[in-house]
Amino acid sequence: MGNAIVWLRDDLRLADNPALNAAISHAQATGGRLVILYVLDEVSGGVRPLGGAVKWWLHHSLERLAARIERLDGTFILRRGAAFDELRKLLRETDATGVFWNRRYGGAERDLDAEIKGYASAAGLEAQSFQANLMFEPWTVRTGGGTPYTVFTPFWKSCLNRPEPIRSPLDAPTNLLGLDSSSTPARDALASDDLDAWSLLPTNPDWSLGLSLRWQPGEVAAHEKLEHFIEHRLEGYAAGRDFPADNNTSELSPHLRFGEISPFQIFERIRRVPTSGASDDMLEGIRRFKAEVGWREFSYNLLFHWPDLATNNFDSRFDHFEWSDPNDGRLAAWKQGTTGVPLVDAGMRELWQTGYMHNRVRMVAASFLIKNLLIDWRIGEAWFWDTLVDADPANNAASWQWVAGCGADAAPYFRVFNPMLQAEKFDPEKRYRERYLGNYETDIDYPAPIIDLATSRGEALEAFANVSGRSKQVRPPASLT
Ligand SMILES: Cc1cc2nc3c(=O)[nH]c(=O)nc-3n(C[C@H](O)[C@H](O)[C@H](O)COP(=O)(O)OP(=O)(O)OC[C@H]3O[C@@H](n4cnc5c(N)ncnc54)[C@H](O)[C@@H]3O)c2cc1C
Secondary structure (H helix, E strand, C coil): CEEEEEEECCCCCCCCCHHHHHHHHHHHHHEEEEEEEEEECCCCCCCCCCCHHHHHHHHHHHHHHHHHHHHCCCCEEEEECCHHHHHHHHHHHHCEEEEEEECCCCHHHHHHHHHHHHHHHHCCCEEEEECCCCCCCHHHCECCCCCECCCHHHHHHHHHCCCCCCCCCCCCCCCCCECCCCCCCCHHHCCCCCHHHHCCCCCCCCCCHHHHHHCCCCHHHHHHHHHHHHHHCCCCHHHHCCCHHHCCCCCCHHHHHCCCCCHHHHHHHHHCCCCCCCCHHHHHHHHHHHHHHHHHHHHHHHHHHCCCCCCCCCEHHHHHCCCCCCCCCHHHHHHHCCCCCHHHHHHHHHHHHHCCCCHHHHHHHHHHHHHHCCCCHHHHHHHHHHHCCCCCCCHHHHHHHHHHCCCCCCCCCCCCCCHHHHHHHHCCCCHHHHHHHCCCCCCCCCCCCCCCHHHHHHHHHHHHHHHHCCCCCECCCHHHC
16 A cells, blocks of 8 residues: 655645646555645745745635645645655655655755655655646756746747647546545544644734735635636736736736646636637737746746846846945835835835735836835845735746846846836826825825935936946856856
């Protein structure tokens, strides 16, 4: 009899989960049981602790997943600690002969997986990892010269031109017992942590009301979101995605962050949208939406090859940049949405209240921090990491570097978004700003701008010009060194 463990990580779903299916097959083939494991690992070296908003999401996502697993008679075990230790313990407790997981792409996570694979093979256990969360594995997408892509357009073209079709998503299993339900270990015999005891939800104060009003974590909600997007927003997506008042985008990012839905499922569903006789807007919406999901693939490609993406400038010329002191009150004003620059403040308040900010406003708010306040992009990245429900190891770091001008395929350093012009263009009726700031134009408590936009822009350009005098220096990818 061979019991099987599937170790869930950023793949909190039952459908299109190759590791889960493999674990079920292993258990069935050997007459064993299936054990589904999640480890809250805040201690393994290099693994970045989760931010507050993401913890809120994780709690609800695990709660819903646990309920679904229970309905399918499955065994779901929660453990907290160093993943390697916890997994080894559970392997022993269950006498498992196989362990299965879907891949993650961060450096520390990959090292951990390699360590576990080494341990398993030395112990004579089957250990298998699967492609599940990216459509294009980063090591398979290379330029003609064999190097990783650092520019999005050729990267995405090369992905889409692949001869092999992107695989079809897998169905969710209909029971999670494994084959022999009478065999040990019985579900109750295995200790599992109490999710509430992990204290993932905020208390004192509980700031999560706005998150609960806006979001429904979990696999079922992810698919509802996708259906709603296709029915109501896809056709207007290309033209509407930049207008923050209208919620024209899919809002799938937190679901993708935790793998409650896979990109394979998204692409397959989009492929089934009828295109014969479809409007040009629909065709353009489809193309554009797929490309945005492609940006996620691209960001993960960068993270895979440059694992220190969240901490080191992709373009090392920026290592010489002199950032200003973040402790003079301006950073606090930015975080609190009291800079006196309405679009920035509305965005930062949307973030604080709902754990999300519209993409256009993210660009403007980030550009303001980096290029008007001259505050290091890593400080902004860390704030987003703590406050976004979709805080993502690849997308967040890559996007901040993009705005700063030091990233791969980045906006040039001299592109300083003017938040006033951006607001006029993308929030012409002030609906977005007023949603988060009320009647800010007549509100005597609404602050005056903490900085003169034109002067600070000029200063930023001067400071960035010192950097740009040197030639671009992309650090060699870790995967080739
Ligand atoms: C400073 C800054 C920080 C960001 N931090 C994050 C983050 O932590 N997590 C995150 O998922 N996105 C991040 N983004 C990218 C983008 O803003 C969000 O993915 C998007 O707003 C999510 O909303 P949506 O799901 O409705 O997007 P849609 O427009 O519906 O796009 C569909 C999906 O494509 C992906 N996507 C869209 N835009 C991008 C992009 N620019 N880069 C990478 N993937 C993208 C996301 O997975 C998204 O869910 C950041 C952007 C900026 C400018």
